[in-house]
Amino acid sequence: MRQTVRFYLGEDLCTLRDLSPTLTLLDWLRDRGRTGTKEGCNEGDCGACTVLVVRLEDGRLNWRAVNACIQFVSMLDGAQVFTIEDLGTADAPHPVQSAMVEQHGSQCGFCTPGFIMSMAAYRKAEGASTDDQAIDDALAGNLCRCTGYAPIVRAMKQAMAAGPDRFDTQVAAISERLTALQDGESVRLEGSEGTLSIPASADDLAEILLADPEATIVAGATDVGLWVTKGMRRLKHVVPIGRVPELRALTRTADGLRIGAAVTYQDARPAIAELLPDAGEMIRRLGSTQVRNSATVCGNIANGSPIGDGPPMFIAANATLHLRRGTERRSIALEDYFIAYGKQDRQPGEFVEALTIPIPAQNAQFRAYKISKRFDQDISAVLGAFMIETDDQGRITAVRLAYGGMAATPKRASGAEAALLGQVWDENALEAARSAILEDFSPLTDMRASAWYRQTVAANLLTRFFEETTGGGQARLARTGGLAHV
Ligand SMILES: Cc1cc2nc3c(=O)[nH]c(=O)nc-3n(C[C@H](O)[C@H](O)[C@H](O)COP(=O)(O)OP(=O)(O)OC[C@H]3O[C@@H](n4cnc5c(N)ncnc54)[C@H](O)[C@@H]3O)c2cc1C
Numbered sequence: 001m002r003q004t005v006r007f008y009l010g011e012d013l014c015t016l017r018d019l020s021p022t023l024t025l026l027d028w029l030r031d032r033g034r035t036g037t038k039e040g041c042n043e044g045d046c047g048a049c050t051v052l053v054v055r056l057e058d059g060r061l062n063w064r065a066v067n068a069c070i071q072f073v074s075m076l077d078g079a080q081v082f083t084i085e086d087l088g089t090a091d092a093p094h095p096v097q098s099a100m101v102e103q104h105g106s107q108c109g110f111c112t113p114g115f116i117m118s119m120a121a122y123r124k125a126e127g128a129s130t131d132d133q134a135i136d137d138a139l140a141g142n143l144c145r146c147t148g149y150a151p152i153v154r155a156m157k158q159a160m161a162a163g164p165d166r167f168d169t170q171v172a173a174i175s176e177r178l179t180a181l182q183d184g185e186s187v188r189l190e191g192s193e194g195t196l197s198i199p200a201s202a203d204d205l206a207e208i209l210l211a212d213p214e215a216t217i218v219a220g221a222t223d224v225g226l227w228v229t230k231g232m233r234r235l236k237h238v239v240p241i242g243r244v245p246e247l248r249a250l251t252r253t254a255d256g257l258r259i260g261a262a263v264t265y266q267d268a269r270p271a272i273a274e275l276l277p278d279a280g281e282m283i284r285r286l287g288s289t290q291v292r293n294s295a296t297v298c299g300n301i302a303n304g305s306p307i308g309d310g311p312p313m314f315i316a317a318n319a320t321l322h323l324r325r326g327t328e329r330r331s332i333a334l335e336d337y338f339i340a341y342g343k344q345d346r347q348p349g350e351f352v353e354a355l356t357i358p359i360p361a362q363n364a365q366f367r368a369y370k371i372s373k374r375f376d377q378d379i380s381a382v383l384g385a386f387m388i389e390t391d392d393q394g395r396i397t398a399v400r401l402a403y404g405g406m407a408a409t410p411k412r413a414s415g416a417e418a419a420l421l422g423q424v425w426d427e428n429a430l431e432a433a434r435s436a437i438l439e440d441f442s443p444l445t446d447m448r449a450s451a452w453y454r455q456t457v458a459a460n461l462l463t464r465f466f467e468e469t470t471g472g473g474q475a476r477l478a479r480t481g482g483l484a485h486v
Pocket residue numbers: 043044045070216217218219220221222223224225241261285286287288291294295296297298299300301302303307308309310350351352353377378379380
């Protein structure tokens with residue numbers, strides 16, 4: 001058992017013994033004089049605090065832009081962190097820095113270090129292209145108030161065409177350094193500000209939670225980070241799970257896709273998109289690149305939020321949740337995990353091990369629709385995810401309609417499903433389902449949407465689903481002279 005947290009900051013090995021488990025990376029960096037990393041929102045929204053975190057995963061370096069304001073220093077064990085100060089100098093700038101200067105990508109400069117770190121990370125991203133949409137996605141988590149985005153996008157394109165940077169030439173050295181940190185040891189620190197336990201295996205994690213069921217599991221900290229920075233909560237015992245190899249596994253089995261509890265949305269997205277293309281597209285709109293680089297699929301479920309984007313999609317896809325307490329394991333239908341607002345089917349000391357998404361039937365059609373005030377990086381007002389199977393006569397043989405934002409938990413529209421099952425998937429069936437939806441839910445009015453709006457949207461999303469799965473949309477567009485029904 002190690003009693004230190006070890007990681008590299010730039011080229012320096014940091015070995016921390018006395019560490020608050022919830023000290024944010026942003027506060028720690030700025031206290032050390034690395035003030036190039038800025039504090040804007042302190043809640044993962046603006047990207048001013050973006051840093052580059054490199055980890056050795058399955059023998060390869062994984063480069064990720066993350067928001068330092070909602071990342072705990074204790075989560076960095078075994079990693080290497082680069083900040084704007086590590087990037088380049090006035091005499092030898094990084095290609096992204098040169099491009100930002102040449103393209104006039106900075107005015108007041110407050111957002112600039114964060115942008116530059118996201119841009120440097122994008123240069124290292126697998127399959128990164130100079131496609132406008134891909135660049136917009138990569139930079140959607142960085143906000144700029146004064147320059148405007150066009151020069152920044154131009155700078156990104158210019159930087160993509162530049163030669164190798166200092167990271168490219170240091171791959172071997174970084175791998176060697178990070179390999180030397182992989183000792184397979186669990187970590188335990190007990191200090192005045194709380195206890196930190198970093199398990200190195202699922203068995204360790206199970207033991208830690210049995211001994212202290214009140215301990216807080218931390219996966220990506222994109223929720224837990226805000227409890228600390230905005231909720232001012234003090235957590236007595238923090239258990240980051242990012243180093244547990246079993247939980248980091250993403251496996252395609254005969255049953256489907258098994259996503260371990262420490263797998264991030266960014267890493268899971270391509271595999272999810274292979275099974276459910278619409279879910280892959282939806283994940284592109286979940287948070288920002290920085291958020292998806294930290295946020296886990298299972299954290300999005302474990303938090304029990306009624307407005308998380310993942311749960312309705314995975315409920316519609318008939319996913320199974322795997323839980324473990326000590327040596328006991330159980331698997332439940334994902335929808336059964338959500339009992340009531342703030343109440344989930346998780347016993348003290350139990351943790352989520354993984355989620356399995358089954359392979360959809362050949363004749364299944366799946367769609368997911370997110371309705372939010374802003375397209376990028378916004379929480380849903382309503383999310384509808386639907387899976388339908390029909391036979392040769394067009395009769396519905398299986399149907400799952402799941403919604404987020406319509407009730408105290410993510411929930412299936414059981415009345416609408418009953419109205420559809422066994423019917424031919426036509427306009428009559430659609431109308432019956434639309435009426436049933438009104439009985440299925442009594443949503444709330446809140447700052448995101450009124451109850452009336454939510455009800456209306458929930459029914460209209462069904463119409464959209466009908467149009468898209470029956471090909472009726474084109475015919476209707478022709479009939480209405482281009483005005484869409486939804
Ligand atoms: C700027 C921003 C934008 C966001 N946008 C979206 C969005 O568009 N859509 C959306 O759905 N969400 C969004 N979120 C919320 C958040 O990113 C997701 O809910 C995310 O998936 C949470 O995962 P995490 O790994 O960060 O969880 P954490 O914050 O680490 O944990 C969340 C909760 O789950 C518990 N937990 C984690 N892992 C386990 C486990 N294995 N077993 C048991 N309990 C566990 C934790 O104790 C905690 O209670 C956003 C957050 C931010 C900061």
